[in-house]
């Protein structure tokens with residue numbers, strides 16, 4: 001390289017070092033912006049702190065004293081944050097957006113059942129499939145818990161499904177042959193509302209039991225508690241209630257329990273009961289179902305127990 005050219009290049013490098021706006025080498029891409037110089041953590045807007053994922057505090061640069069004031073319209077919590085990514089078979093996510101990535105690049109056993117429940121602080125949610133090795137004989141389904149619309153199959157990449165429901169069940173139904181994994185995402189959509197789920201447990205063991213409320217006492221007003229049963233070893237679980245103590249009325253219109261059984265691409269209600277009535281047992285012949293409990297504004301009892309195997 002000619003000497004003059006080298007001097008020129010060195011000068012350019014010196015200029016860049018001297019006037020760089022990023023002397024720490026920190027890229028601004030993932031920096032959480034702050035409003036009025038207040039440190040902002042990578043927190044989610046979870047009204048109940050339901051998404052338990054721990055996050056580190058994102059480093060701020062430049063220091064607050066050097067941060068120029070941001071436009072007032074910015075929400076300090078909604079700036080760049082890492083999205084929750086669930087990778088287990090089943091789970092509960094309480095956040096405005098998340099991805100569910102199950103065995104992507106790997107295989108899933110035949111007849112597998114997984115249920116995720118997602119809840120966003122909004123009146124609707126949008127779902128899309130990002131990557132999929134699922135076959136035609138498999139299915140990934142979204143079911144609004146509010147039951148305002150039927151279950152829909154999320155089967156095509158790029159497809160968007162919007163459901164008018166604060167909380168949604170996502171059900172994986174694998175056919176009678178092993179298959180490959182997938183990745184899907186959901187986003188809050190619509191107007192802001194308070195979340196509706198007051199209790200949730202996803203039962204994945206081969207057998208088990210549940211008492212609600214979990215710590216005894218009486219249940220609360222306006223409960224919506226949901227308990228999917230989807231054993232991770234495929235089977236046909238039978239559910240039996242062993243104790244019932246709900247407000248009683250002839251139509252079960254106030255406080256009630258419903259049992260839903262997966263059958264032909266949707267959840268079908270197989271029982272609705274209240275008071276002290278112990279219902280007959282129900283078998284989930286296709287390997288998955290759920291219990292839904294709801295209470296109204298007055299008269300509260302001690303709840304219920306059930307077991308399944």
Ligand SMILES: [Ca+2]
Nearest residue numbers: 247296298299
């Ligand atoms: Ca009641």
